[in-house]
Amino acid sequence: MQLANVVLAQIGWFAAVLGAAHDRPLWGLACGLAVIAWHIAVSSRPAQEAALVALVCLIGFASETIHVALGNIGYPSGQPLAHLPPYWMIGLWGLFAIQLNVTLRWLRPRLWLAAVLGAIAGPASFASGVRLGGASFIHATPAVAELVIGWALLMPLLVWLSMRFDGVIVEAVVHTDIPETAHA
Template sequence: MHDSSTGTRHPSTAERWAPYVYFVVGQLGWFACVLSAARDVPWMGVATTIVLLAVHLARVERPLQEFKLLVSVLVVGAIWESVPVATGLLEYPNGIVFPGIAPDWILALWALFAAQFNTAFGWLKQRMLLASVLGAIAGPMSFRAGAALGAVRFAQPWPATIVLAIGWAILMPVMILLSRRWDGVH
């Protein structure tokens, strides 16, 4: 909406609710990936994520920019997630395509997570320290939740938690920088 008397643009109701919708959809996608992996049908979570990402790319202003973000975060995630697998800190019972590399459903989660940086997590773009702290806390918590649901096992719980916390404290600001560079939403 545009206010002609002041020359300012006011966000529509849909724009105001979009961050919340993206957060909820992201959580639903997380559950789809984790629960399907825990039930030995990880392709279901991957397929769900592909549909959610296709809808996301179809509705953004600059799909190519957003696609670049999704791919770059997916590559970062693929490299990072393979470290705790290759070092034996984490074990995934399902979805492993190549030994020593993160499973396909985790990579799908990274792409889904990337779609939230210019939507649900846009408020973090100017708060790098907070992003780092949130990453250090929420990253390991997400893995703990996945372990509780049976999608991942902590082979070495304390070292894995520490490595995940450090990694996510670094990765969240990196992903925010990537989302600043490739923002297809705003």
């Protein structure tokens, strides 16, 4: 499931960013929503996983609204109103949410590392989207600073939420010190 999660989330990310870059944000959003729907459908506890996706999307909406209000980041398409973030960006937050209980599960006991990873990977991912034309840095230095601070603060919160809304059961491996032949 980890490989499928990573591959499908990346496909959804590229579809959303390239869709926005080519003035087709709805196509990218539809692809991302399909990936999220697949993930929830195959989850052990779909309601828990759906709740996590919804919470992360709400947090993402708030975060992206702040970025829009600060005016250091611009978007080519998908903004229903100038003071709101594009809907496809909120879809990206949903795609990120489906990775929290699967590929990013290892961060759970390391919230400090989640902050460091967030401060590096969040802005790097955004910068990749800028290079592909899905967004633009109007004022690059303040925009990157916003992203670094925002992701450093949000990533531990998101990892913590993933522990509270875990819809993916991971099978525990039971180890014993007794060799198999001793049971006979």
